[in-house]
Amino acid sequence: MSGPSTYNPKSGLEKWIDQRLPLPRLLHDTVHTFPTPRNLNIWYTFGGILTFCLGVQILTGIVLAMHYVANAGLAFNSVESIMRDVNYGWLIRYIHANGASMFFLAVYIHMFRGLYYGSYKAPRELIWILGVLIYLLMMATAFFGYVLPWGQMSFWGATVITNLFSAIPVIGGHIATWLWGDFAVGDATLNRFFSLHYLLPFIIAGVVGLHIWALHVPGNNNPLGIDVKSPQDTVPFHPYYTVKDAFYLCLFVLFFAAFVFYSPDFFGNPDNYIPANPLVTPPDIVPEWYLLPYYAMLRSIPDKLMGVIVMGGAIVTLFLIPWLDTSRVRSCRFRPLMKQFFWGFVVACVLLGYCGAQSVDAVKFGVPMVWVARIASIYYYAFFWLILPIVGLIETPKKLPASIAQSVLGDSAAAAAE
């Protein structure tokens, strides 16, 4: 995709294809000879893991759609018949349901890794922006998907989230009605959500293609955050990273399988095994764990419109990170101050997630959770809008190694920069 191709078709057939559709050339250059920094660590294997997750969700999703009925009167029963009567239906549904959680777990690790090593900085801004777009599409897809089993949490989650739009002044109510196709979440809503839930993964796959394409122009960032300077700094993607990715993917699948087979309802909510009832709201409406931090932000603001703005702004902010960071150095390995703020940000996100899972008026260890959520939300914003620009200007980074090769292979002093 970038630089001169090293593909050398051997047989006549390969030459024939290459002149007409250079797909083998593309594959050769992207997954075979692609020069990859030799110092990528475990956190860089999550790109491959995420591709696997997307594939699994699409495959199991297509199968589930063969048996699922998108009708308010039949949806819940059809899911139960998948669990009970369809051959291996229970397995496929458990993979799909837990797969969503695994997908988000992997995407969060992938994003935190990008933040820590400064992978969003020039010339990789578009990779990051496409990544945030994928994340946003994933949240939409997950939300639509969670509605489909038509249990209590499906129904009330859909009601609460779609009502967020009603916070928009003047036209909000009309937008909500338009989303529902009725005057509340109902059969019309379920049908359109099913349609969109089926569509969006393919759009995600398309954006993933762009994300990878954009990655292959500048090549991978790396834990040192310094540019590749010579061929010595890199190894060919295959076999070095195919085998490394395969090994860590296998460990990830092991972790995934442990949930699917031994605790399949771990990430689920018991209320979703009760059919949707528009007349009875469950005492606590909790979104899936991966949306909890945003949910906590939303609830920590007493004003409806402000809550929605704060929550939406938290996601919009992510798009702007490449321009909010003023540091010349990419990797937090060489940014002693930023490293601490980074871990503070991780803690803030976890705290927000924790607060999002509690009831609104919860008090833990004598502290009202809503105040914890407020402080964590402030930190979230401050991290991007204050810390990232200011620390970049005032911080004195550690000395960068001369090259990746020197750091990895050369004198051990450089390697100790860790």
Place this chain on the structure above:
Amino acid sequence: MRKVLPLALLAGLLASTSAFAAEDTARRPVKDVTFSFEGPFGTYDRAALQRGFQVYKEVCATCHGLDHVAFHALNEEGGPGFSEAQAKAIAAGYKIPAEPNDKGELFNDQGVRLTRPGILADAFPNPFPNEQAARAGNGGKLPPDLSMITKARMGGAKYVYSILTGFHEQKPADFEVPEGAYFNPYFEGWAIGMPNTALGANAVTYSDGTKATIEQEAHDVSTFLEWAGEPKMEQRKSMGLSVLIFLVVLSGILFAAYRKIWKDAH
């Protein structure tokens, strides 16, 4: 986390009471009872499933449906282990609302719904024709369907067991039980619509000679309901074991390959 109460009245009651009251009457932790199906290698106790089925059939089924469980599941692998003939006989013992007869009728001359004996493909018929009838027959409260009751409540089978054996705990003097409800501290809000006489000792006579104490009956029916909610559990666990072993082996080989290939690179 507090759980939903599908009883409209009680939910309304909770919503209208203050947060203080809701906290005060939060349900007690489930009783610490053990079941054979717990743990990664746990399986259902067939005898307990069969006894539990008897309790469901002779006691619970008066008010509670089992809408998602089909009779054919009774003789499927990993279930109570009834033979096909037994499952057929059980099905035939239930009256299923009949399809229109040759004249297109659904009701007889007296206006009674026509029925036919159940077959393996049928699910357990609900004791009430619809939700309104169920409420009308239970003082406005809806007895929940039990197909997924252990999945739909925090605590699962232990919760069901605790509720069934929890009626006779000492009621705090200052707790007022609303009319038409019964004291049960394992239920959110402590006031449950299910009568405290619903399951008594010797409510059933076990053919295998097991003594039918309340605890025994509750334990058996909780086992049965766990199976009703998760009939593929045994398949899931046994397949899981092979999958995990396979993945460990594959990880080992991949790790060796990874080490081997990277050895030259450092």
Place this chain on the structure above:
Amino acid sequence: MTATTHDAGTRRDFLYVASGAVGAVGAAAALWPFIDQMNPSAAALALATIEADVAAIQPGQQVVLKWRGHPLFVRRRTETEISEAKSVDVSTLPDPLAFNHNLPDNAPATDANRAIKPELLVLIGVCTHLGCTPTVATPTAPQGEYGGWLCHCHGSQYDTSGRIRKGPAPRNLEVPPYSFLSDTRIKVG
């Protein structure tokens, strides 16, 4: 040194082959649930065998049941219909085989081989031409020349034993696997 390099190469090749082979086995095993999910579900299989009471069917009358998604003809034949069916010379039939799932594949299409009890004919009501449902002959509305069934799609005519006599259908009407649970109750499938 050369020896170790050679060994290392062999070991590396072995690990490649091993991971590839084990991975392939895993992928193949993982594929099966995705294939098998399209087979009939437990709910469909529970309906694959049906039981029916045939006592009320009068001679000359046919009732149509539904079995595995197809019409199932259960016809109580009159004495005339039976003797008519018996009098046919099997060698003159377009399809000389019984097509009866309760008998070996090569059983000849004698009337005796078409029904367990001569008076009760149980047939799958699917024309062996292109799958339409044939219409049964009654005294007031005869269907075709042979007193059995006529398929209106392309004019295949069946006799009182459900055997093809005229028209494009290549085979006799199929006899499903069935048995008598009692004198008046049959089990199909």
